[in-house]
Amino acid sequence: MTLSRKTSFKITQTMIRRKNNQPKINTSALPDIIFMLLFFFMVVTVLRDQQVGVKFSVPDADQVQKLENQSLITNIYIGSPLDPARGNTPLIQINDAFIFKENLDQAVRQQTANDFRHQSDRAITVLKVDREVPMGLVNDVKTALRKAKRLKVSYIANSGKAFQ
Amino acid sequence: MKRKINTRQSNEVNAGSMADIAFLLLIFFLVTTTIVNDQGIMVKLPPFDNEGQPPPTIPSRNILSVKLNKENLLLVESENLDISQLKEATKNFILNPTGSDQLARSPKQAVVSLQNDRETSYKAYIAVYNELKAAYEELWNTRSLQVYGMDYNRLAYTQQRVIRNQIPQIISEAEPTSF
Numbered sequence: 001m002t003l004s005r006k007t008s009f010k011i012t013q014t015m016i017r018r019k020n021n022q023p024k025i026n027t028s029a030l031p032d033i034i035f036m037l038l039f040f041f042m043v044v045t046v047l048r049d050q051q052v053g054v055k056f057s058v059p060d061a062d063q064v065q066k067l068e069n070q071s072l073i074t075n076i077y078i079g080s081p082l083d084p085a086r087g088n089t090p091l092i093q094i095n096d097a098f099i100f101k102e103n104l105d106q107a108v109r110q111q112t113a114n115d116f117r118h119q120s121d122r123a124i125t126v127l128k129v130d131r132e133v134p135m136g137l138v139n140d141v142k143t144a145l146r147k148a149k150r151l152k153v154s155y156i157a158n159s160g161k162a163f164q
Numbered sequence: 165m166k167r168k169i170n171t172r173q174s175n176e177v178n179a180g181s182m183a184d185i186a187f188l189l190l191i192f193f194l195v196t197t198t199i200v201n202d203q204g205i206m207v208k209l210p211p212f213d214n215e216g217q218p219p220p221t222i223p224s225r226n227i228l229s230v231k232l233n234k235e236n237l238l239l240v241e242s243e244n245l246d247i248s249q250l251k252e253a254t255k256n257f258i259l260n261p262t263g264s265d266q267l268a269r270s271p272k273q274a275v276v277s278l279q280n281d282r283e284t285s286y287k288a289y290i291a292v293y294n295e296l297k298a299a300y301e302e303l304w305n306t307r308s309l310q311v312y313g314m315d316y317n318r319l320a321y322t323q324q325r326v327i328r329n330q331i332p333q334i335i336s337e338a339e340p341t342s343f
Contacts, residue, residue, distance in 0.1 A: 027179040027180065027183075028179045029179075030179055030180075030182075030183045031179060031182040031183040031185075031186045034183055034186035034187055034190060035186055037190055038186060038189055038190045038193065041190065041193040041194060041197065042193060044199060045193065045197035045198060045199050045200075046197060046198060046199075046200050047196060047197050048196060048197060048198045059286065059287040059290045059291070061205055061290055061291070061293075061294040062294060062298065063205050063294050063297040063298055063301065064203035064204055064205055065203060065204070065205075065206050066201075066202075066203050067200075067202060067203075067204065070200060126202065126204065127204075128202075129286050130286070131285065131286055131287035131290075132285055132286070132287065133285070133286045134282060134283045134284065134285065134286075135232075135280045135281065135282060135283070135284040135285070135286060135289050135340055136282030136283065136340060136342065138286055138289070139280075139282065139339075139340045142209060143212065145209060146209050146210065146211060146212035147212045149211070150209075151208050151209045151210075151211065152206070152207075152208060152209075153206075153207045153208075153209055154202075154204035154205065154206050154207070155204050155205045155207065155290055155293070156202050156203070156204040157203070157204055157205060157290055157294075158203075159203055162247075162290065162291040162294040162295065163247045163248065163291045
């Protein structure tokens with residue numbers, strides 16, 4: 001004797017609600033993705049705090065190496081000023097102040113005054129010099145650096161053959 | 165009456181506003197920071213000595229004098245060279261394979277002396293310095309292949325120091341001339 005049971009298929013309330021109410025995509029992962037991008041930029045980049053006031057185009061060289069420690073770097077720019085009112089002769093800019101030749105030694109020494117003892121041999125001075133600048137100015141800067149015991153210097157150059 | 169407890173978790177916090185805050189921070193960092201990818205020639209300057217002690221006398225065969233004048237012309241040991249010949253000339257001087265007595269007695273005693281003029285262009289100076297450095301790199305590479313069988317860049321720091329002790333990089337820079 002077979003038991004026949006009518007299976008009644010009732011349209012329940014939850015089924016109606018689910019049809020009108022689209023299921024929400026779980027968006028809790030979206031800020032996590034953005035935070036990953038944010039952490040990447042926080043770690044890889046450096047806060048730009050210096051306005052460059054001189055225009056320079058560095059020469060080419062093939063013996064270039066990347067700079068490792070971004071935090072112990074003093075930037076020295078030498079080139080003709082961007083602002084045409086300042087004339088055409090190359091100027092020296094250390095970190096973000098224009099320095100004239102008379103104050104050069106003092107300015108470089110001021111930079112080193114902010115060093116801790118162990119930092120002065122690890123501090124690197126980055127020289128970004130325009131290719132047409134005469135060497136006299138660069139030599140003055142180098143002498144000032146030697147007097148201030150900042151011996152590690154990097155001449156910034158584009159990677160490429162140095163001569164044709 | 166048994167009631168099924170709704171165990172489905174519902175998101176309490178609206179994730180959209182968290183994403184907005186994160187976007188704001190991201191845009192702030194994108195705008196105010198830079199990715200620094202400078203490359204440069206690393207140089208260690210000689211310390212400055214105040215007393216002006218006379219430099220130790222080195223026999224002139226052990227010194228390769230490289231001079232740049234204000235026309236950016238190169239003079240190596242009183243010979244006008246083109247910059248493309250500088251690297252080979254330097255390597256020849258340091259290694260001295262023929263044992264000539266005009267060249268360095270041994271790589272350990274070889275000194276390259278660089279002098280420029282105040283009016284020399286920076287580009288010429290960098291080109292010359294680059295060639296001198298390249299000469300040393302190639303010498304170290306050849307020596308490290310002989311001694312360790314590997315490229316110089318792949319050596320451990322202590323091994324690199326051994327090679328550098330055998331062929332020390334001594335580039336001395338003189339005060340610039342000003343005519």
